[in-house]
Amino acid sequence: MQILEERIKKDGVVKEGGILKVDSFLNHQMDVDFFGELAKEFWRLYGACGVTKILTIEASGIGIACITAQLFHVPVIFAKKNKTKNIAGEVYKTKVESFTHGTVYDVVASKEFLRAEDRVLIIDDFLANGNALLGLLDLVRQAGAQLIGAGIVVEKAFQPGGNLVRGQGVRVEALARIRSMDEKNGLTFAP
Amino acid sequence: MQILEERIKKDGVVKEGGILKVDSFLNHQMDVDFFGELAKEFWRLYGACGVTKILTIEASGIGIACITAQLFHVPVIFAKKNKTKNIAGEVYKTKVESFTHGTVYDVVASKEFLRAEDRVLIIDDFLANGNALLGLLDLVRQAGAQLIGAGIVVEKAFQPGGNLVRGQGVRVEALARIRSMDEKNGLTFAP
Numbered sequence: 001m002q003i004l005e006e007r008i009k010k011d012g013v014v015k016e017g018g019i020l021k022v023d024s025f026l027n028h029q030m031d032v033d034f035f036g037e038l039a040k041e042f043w044r045l046y047g048a049c050g051v052t053k054i055l056t057i058e059a060s061g062i063g064i065a066c067i068t069a070q071l072f073h074v075p076v077i078f079a080k081k082n083k084t085k086n087i088a089g090e091v092y093k094t095k096v097e098s099f100t101h102g103t104v105y106d107v108v109a110s111k112e113f114l115r116a117e118d119r120v121l122i123i124d125d126f127l128a129n130g131n132a133l134l135g136l137l138d139l140v141r142q143a144g145a146q147l148i149g150a151g152i153v154v155e156k157a158f159q160p161g162g163n164l165v166r167g168q169g170v171r172v173e174a175l176a177r178i179r180s181m182d183e184k185n186g187l188t189f190a191p
Numbered sequence: 192m193q194i195l196e197e198r199i200k201k202d203g204v205v206k207e208g209g210i211l212k213v214d215s216f217l218n219h220q221m222d223v224d225f226f227g228e229l230a231k232e233f234w235r236l237y238g239a240c241g242v243t244k245i246l247t248i249e250a251s252g253i254g255i256a257c258i259t260a261q262l263f264h265v266p267v268i269f270a271k272k273n274k275t276k277n278i279a280g281e282v283y284k285t286k287v288e289s290f291t292h293g294t295v296y297d298v299v300a301s302k303e304f305l306r307a308e309d310r311v312l313i314i315d316d317f318l319a320n321g322n323a324l325l326g327l328l329d330l331v332r333q334a335g336a337q338l339i340g341a342g343i344v345v346e347k348a349f350q351p352g353g354n355l356v357r358g359q360g361v362r363v364e365a366l367a368r369i370r371s372m373d374e375k376n377g378l379t380f381a382p
Binding site: 023024025028029030031032033035036058059062063065066067069070073075076077078080081082101109110112113 | 214215219220221222223224226227253254257258260266269271272273292303304
């Protein structure tokens with residue numbers, strides 16, 4: 001998606017250790033007017049698929065998931081990283097390894113809101129090693145819900161997550177796919 | 192706000208320990224079409240105040256903050272509960288005690304995005320003891336930014352947070368204020 005690639009080139013910063021800092025518009029400060037443009041593209045891709053629920057994971061997926069859900073007129077569920085007192089009752093639970101934090105954590109979603117009759121679109125800001133996405137897929141499978149696919153804002157195509165998940169037969173649409181990046185030469189995009 | 196009070200009466204569940212479960216529409220599953228109605232009310236209250244930035248805290252404030260920010264056409268910043276590799280550079284930092292989790296954690300916001308020239312509206316889903324809100328106020332003060340006020344979806348008016356913050360001269364607008372609640376008798380609203 002051209003406006004996204006341009007925005008990443010303009011405002012993204014490549015840091016050592018394979019980190020792309022896009023926190024000026026995507027995952028710390030959030031440009032919600034721009035999110036509206038991204039959401040239209042997710043709607044173009046998935047709008048005819050009968051989505052009944054959008055699933056994301058806290059925290060940085062929530063903003064883009066909510067803006068997207070407005071076009072689909074469906075609720076968002078965000079998977080929570082810890083079980084708190086506020087999620088009573090039964091939950092689906094899976095484990096996710098965090099590249100950013102270097103930890104493994106539990107992710108839960110209430111059984112009440114993720115149901116066998118749902119047609120689920122997963123929305124997230126980043127896809128790299130695929131751990132968060134695999135965790136969300138596992139929650140959808142546990143629920144027996146139908147997975148429509150995943151909509152990702154930025155895929156690091158040089159990391160294995162995208163191929164891993166597509167290899168499972170899952171439709172994964174990324175609005176920008178980064179082919180390569182390094183601190184010195186910046187980044188290039190894959191088609 | 193009448194439609195919110197009705198929704199809380201219809202879908203909220205009062206649990207022991209002073210917990211109001213509204214996770215079917217507010218803070219786990221999120222009814223974004225309904226959020227659009229709440230956002231209009233925040234716009235009615237604060238739309239003329241020259242807001243340049245909306246500040247919230249992860250995770251459950253992010254959805255309502257983003258939907259609200261669409262009407263203000265300003266970015267959202269969400270304060271992060273842990274400093275991760277993805278927030279490089281300088282941050283404002285404060286401590287917040289969590290009623291829900293029974294822990295104290297650091298909350299950070301990048302100095303790059305919260306600036307002295309900003310006119311900040313804080314948006315959050317809940318106000319009870321006021322700890323999260325006091326933390327956000329502290330971040331705004333550290334930045335030297337101008338605080339416009341706070342927009343809260345649900346205030347537990349029988350807990351001290353609201354009075355504490357209003358007592359500091361801060362404008363706090365809550366769309367629903369719960370006067371009392373218990374498991375047996377349900378809840379009542381304050382005007």
